[in-house]
Amino acid sequence: MTPTVRRTRRRAAHLALLLAAVFTVVSGLSPAAPAFAEPNEGSSKTLAQLRENLEVAAKGYLEAQAALEASQASQKALNAELLAAEADTERLRSFVAQYAAEAYKTGKIGMVSLMINGTEPGSLLSKASAMDRMTQRDEARMNDYRARKQEVTAKKAAIEIQLKLQQDAFKEIEKRKKAADQALRAVDGRSSSGYINPNSPLAKPAPRNANGSWPSEGCSIKDPTTSGCITPRTLWAMNQAKANGFKRYVSCHRSGGGGEHPKGRACDFASATGGFTNYSASGGDRTYGNNLASFFIKNASRLGVMYVIWYCKIWINGAWKTYDSAGSNCGDNPAGDHTNHVHLSML
Numbered sequence: 001m002t003p004t005v006r007r008t009r010r011r012a013a014h015l016a017l018l019l020a021a022v023f024t025v026v027s028g029l030s031p032a033a034p035a036f037a038e039p040n041e042g043s044s045k046t047l048a049q050l051r052e053n054l055e056v057a058a059k060g061y062l063e064a065q066a067a068l069e070a071s072q073a074s075q076k077a078l079n080a081e082l083l084a085a086e087a088d089t090e091r092l093r094s095f096v097a098q099y100a101a102e103a104y105k106t107g108k109i110g111m112v113s114l115m116i117n118g119t120e121p122g123s124l125l126s127k128a129s130a131m132d133r134m135t136q137r138d139e140a141r142m143n144d145y146r147a148r149k150q151e152v153t154a155k156k157a158a159i160e161i162q163l164k165l166q167q168d169a170f171k172e173i174e175k176r177k178k179a180a181d182q183a184l185r186a187v188d189g190r191s192s193s194g195y196i197n198p199n200s201p202l203a204k205p206a207p208r209n210a211n212g213s214w215p216s217e218g219c220s221i222k223d224p225t226t227s228g229c230i231t232p233r234t235l236w237a238m239n240q241a242k243a244n245g246f247k248r249y250v251s252c253h254r255s256g257g258g259g260e261h262p263k264g265r266a267c268d269f270a271s272a273t274g275g276f277t278n279y280s281a282s283g284g285d286r287t288y289g290n291n292l293a294s295f296f297i298k299n300a301s302r303l304g305v306m307y308v309i310w311y312c313k314i315w316i317n318g319a320w321k322t323y324d325s326a327g328s329n330c331g332d333n334p335a336g337d338h339t340n341h342v343h344l345s346m347l
C-alpha cells in the first residue's frame with residue numbers, strides 16, 4: 001500500500017504542473033523572472049574608464065553643438081538686421097545722389113563729401129551755417145545714411161565672426177566624435193544601425209543659458225525614484241518622457257558604482273511593465289524600449305542627452321555603436337547588456 005504522504009506529494013506536483021500549464025496557455029508566455037529594484041549594469045576597471053571617456057567625449061560634443069546652434073541663431077538675427085540696414089542704406093542713397101547732383105551744380109560737392117564721410121557729428125554741425133540750402137531734414141538724412149553705412153559694415157564683420165565660430169564648433173564636434181569612437185573601439189564598439197522613430201513626439205526644451213549653452217548643474221533635487229538626488233535637467237528629461245506616455249518603472253540615483261548615476265545625471269527605464277527583470281525584453285516590451293530610446297535620441301539637443309544605451313547598443317554623438325559592456329553574447333547578461341532597460345545619461 002502506498003503511503004499517504006507520498007500520494008499527497010504526487011498530487012502537489014501534479015497541481016504545480018497544471019498551474020504552470022494554465023499560466024502558459026492563458027498568458028502565452030513562460031513564467032516571468034522576478035523584478036528587481038535596479039539593474040546591475042556591471043563594474044570593472046575597463047568599464048569605468050570607458051564611461052569616463054564617453055562622458056568627456058559626449059560632454060564636449062554637446063557643448064560644441066550648443067555653441068554651433070547659438071552661433072547659427074546669432075548669424076540668422078544678424079542677417080535679418082543686415083538686410084534691414086542695407087534696405088535703409090539703399091533708400092537713403094537716392095536722396096544722397098539727388099543732393100550731390102544739386103551740390104555739384106552749386107559748387108558744394110566738397111561739403112557733401114564731408115557730410116557723407118565725416119565721423120564726428122560736431123563736424124557736421126560746424127559746417128551747417130555754410131550749407132544755406134540744406135534743411136534740418138536733409139542734415140538728419142545725411143547723418144542717418146552715414147550711420148547706416150557704418151552699421152552695414154559692422155554687421156558684415158559680426159557675421160564673419162559667427163561663421164568662424166561655427167567652423168571651430170564643427171571641428172570640435174568631429175574631434176569629439178572621433179574620441180567617442182576611439183573609446184568604444186577598446187570594447188569592440190563598431191558602427192551599428194539603431195532605433196530611430198521619426199514619429200517620436202517632441203519634448204519641451206530644457207532651460208538653457210541666455211547664450212544657448214547648457215548651465216552647469218549639480219545633484220540638487222530630490223530624486224522621485226529613489227532616496228537620492230538628481231540634477232534639474234535629469235528630472236526634466238524624466239518628466240518629459242512620462243508626459244509623452246513612457247510611464248513604466250524608473251530608477252535614477254545610485255550611491256555606488258561609476259558613471260553618471262551617483263552624480264544624479266542618469267536614469268534606468270525598465271522595459272517590462274513590472275519593473276526590472278532578469279531576462280531580455282521581447283515583443284511589446286522591446287517595442288517600448290525601442291520607442292523610448294528613439295524619444296530620447298530625437299530630443300537629445302532639446303533635453304541635453306549625453307548618450308542612450310539599449311539592447312547592446314549605445315547612441316552617442318549622433319550615431320549608434322555596439323556596446324558589449326558585459327563581455328558576453330548580447331542578452332546573456334540582461335542588466336549589463338541593457339536588454340531589460342534603457343539607460344539615459346545627461347549632460
